[in-house]
Amino acid sequence: MSRIFSLTAGLLLGAGLAATSAHADLLESIRADGTFTVGTEARFAPFEYIEDGEIVGYSADIMEYIMAELDGVELIRMDLPWQGILPGLERERFDYVITSVTATPERIQRYHLSAPIADATMAILKRAGEDEIGSPEDIGGKVAGAQAGSAQLEALEALAAELEEAGMPLSDIRTYTGVDEAYADLGTGRVDVVINSLPNLLEAERTRPDVFEVVGTFGDPVYFSWAGRRDDQSAALNAFMDEQIQRLNEDGTLAELQEKWFGAPMDLPLELPAAE
Numbered sequence: 625m626s627r628i629f630s631l632t633a634g635l636l637l638g639a640g641l642a643a644t645s646a647h648a649d650l651l652e653s654i655r656a657d658g659t660f661t662v663g664t665e666a667r668f669a670p671f672e673y674i675e676d677g678e679i680v681g682y683s684a685d686i687m688e689y690i691m692a693e694l695d696g697v698e699l700i701r702m703d704l705p706w707q708g709i710l711p712g713l714e715r716e717r718f719d720y721v722i723t724s725v726t727a728t729p730e731r732i733q734r735y736h737l738s739a740p741i742a743d744a745t746m747a748i749l750k751r752a753g754e755d756e757i758g759s760p761e762d763i764g765g766k767v768a769g770a771q772a773g774s775a776q777l778e779a780l781e782a783l784a785a786e787l788e789e790a791g792m793p794l795s796d797i798r799t800y801t802g803v804d805e806a807y808a809d810l811g812t813g814r815v816d817v818v819i820n821s822l823p824n825l826l827e828a829e830r831t832r833p834d835v836f837e838v839v840g841t842f843g844d845p846v847y848f849s850w851a852g853r854r855d856d857q858s859a860a861l862n863a864f865m866d867e868q869i870q871r872l873n874e875d876g877t878l879a880e881l882q883e884k885w886f887g888a889p890m891d892l893p894l895e896l897p898a899a900e
Contacts, residue, residue, distance in 0.1 A: 650719060651860040654697060661700045662722040663709050667802045670827045670885040671724045671742070671848070679703065682885040683722055683850075686741065689877060690868045705801055707773045710735065713853060720861060721851040726775035726821065727896050728846075736854045736862040739869040740847035740892045742882070746779040747822040748839040749829070751810060757817060760842040764792025766816035769806040772799035779843055780819040811835050821848065823886050830887070847896060870894050 654660045664679065666672045672681045679701055691699050702718050713721050713735070726744045727737050750757045757763060764787045770777040777799060784794045798815055800806040806818045807828055818825075822841055829836045850869075852862040872878045879889035 648857065649860055650858050651864055654719060654861065655694065658696055659698050659700055660691075660694060660720070661702065661718040662720045663704055663712050663718045664701050664721070664723040665706045665709055666701075666703045667804060668706075668724055668824065670823070672722075674703075682742065682881055683724070685881050685884070686869070686872065686878070687722060689872055690865070693864075693868060706771060707801070710851065713851060716853070719852075719858075720865065723850070724821070724848040725851045726846055727849045728775050728778070731775075731851070732896065734854065736852040736858065737849040737896060738851065738862070739866045739873065739895055740849055741869060741878070742823055742848040742886075743890045743892070744775075744821040744823070744846040744848040745841045746776060746819060746843045746846065747825045747841045749807075749810065749818045749820065749825045749836055750816065750839050751813070752833065752835055752837045754816075754837070757839055759840060761787065761790075761792065762839075763787070763794065763817050764790075765795055767796045767798060767814070768794055768817045768819060769798045769800060769809060769815040770819045771803050771806065772801060775846070776819050776821060783819075783842060807836070821846070823848075826886065847892065849896060 664672050664683070666674050666679045670681050672679055672683050687699060691697065701722065704712060709721055709723055710725070712718060724742070724744070725731065725737060727740070731737060748760060748763065757766070760783060768780055768784070770780045780797060784797060787793060798809070803818070803820055803824065806815065809815045810818045817839070822838070825838045829838050850865065852858045852865065873892055873894060878892065882889045
């Protein structure tokens with residue numbers, strides 16, 4: 625039976641743990657060494673977050689099914705801020721990324737992004753009862769927040785440019801290391817709206833309906849994926865992870881987990897749309 629362990633980045637780095645050496649086939653090395661080391665951001669509920677000292681959530685549940693196909697292998701999760709996730713993958717600090725990576729065209733070119741795990745369409749969160757904000761256009765003149773270095777910040781900046789061209793510029797854009805900080809500032813009135821992906825904002829609204837309210841979505845459909853390195857050594861691991869996600873999508877397991885964590889299933893393609 626596979627075993628799953630969660631350790632903080634500081635503990636792992638202090639202990640000197642490193643990803644499997646890059647000169648060998650990564651999947652073979654993982655099976656031979658008996659460890660699969662991944663990077664994650666456990667501050668992104670309901671996908672990945674800490675509860676009673678353990679990393680739980682939608683992605684953690686998916687990995688329970690996938691690790692059953694890696695018998696005898698331990699899953700070691702390095703919990704990092706989002707800003708260190710993709711750079712850490714490139715520097716080979718871990719084997720793979722098991723956290724919600726928004727599939728942008730730039731990332732599709734730079735990394736191997738997995739088959740989709742969830743909808744990531746952009747949406748807007750406001751304080752409950754703020755009737756003057758009812759659509760994306762209504763955030764003109766407002767202060768908006770998003771996570772630094774995220775695709776959600778890029779989407780906000782693109783929306784801000786459109787609003788400025790229409791004569792409705794934002795008052796300010798504020799960035800945060802983690803989205804929980806942005807939600808806190810929204811709740812206290814330091815920002816007027818927060819931009820994030822729809823599933824995350826629905827979770828914020830579900831858990832604090834007296835404080836938050838989702839306004840709606842904007843932009844084109846977007847998906848969350850996981851990520852591997854785009855190199856020959858990682859090819860077999862990337863293919864394995866894609867196959868497992870697609871299997872769970874086709875047999876209805878992902879839909880069941882989406883019902884559990886988001887309240888409804890999502891209509892996901894088996895593969896990401898081609899980058900334009």
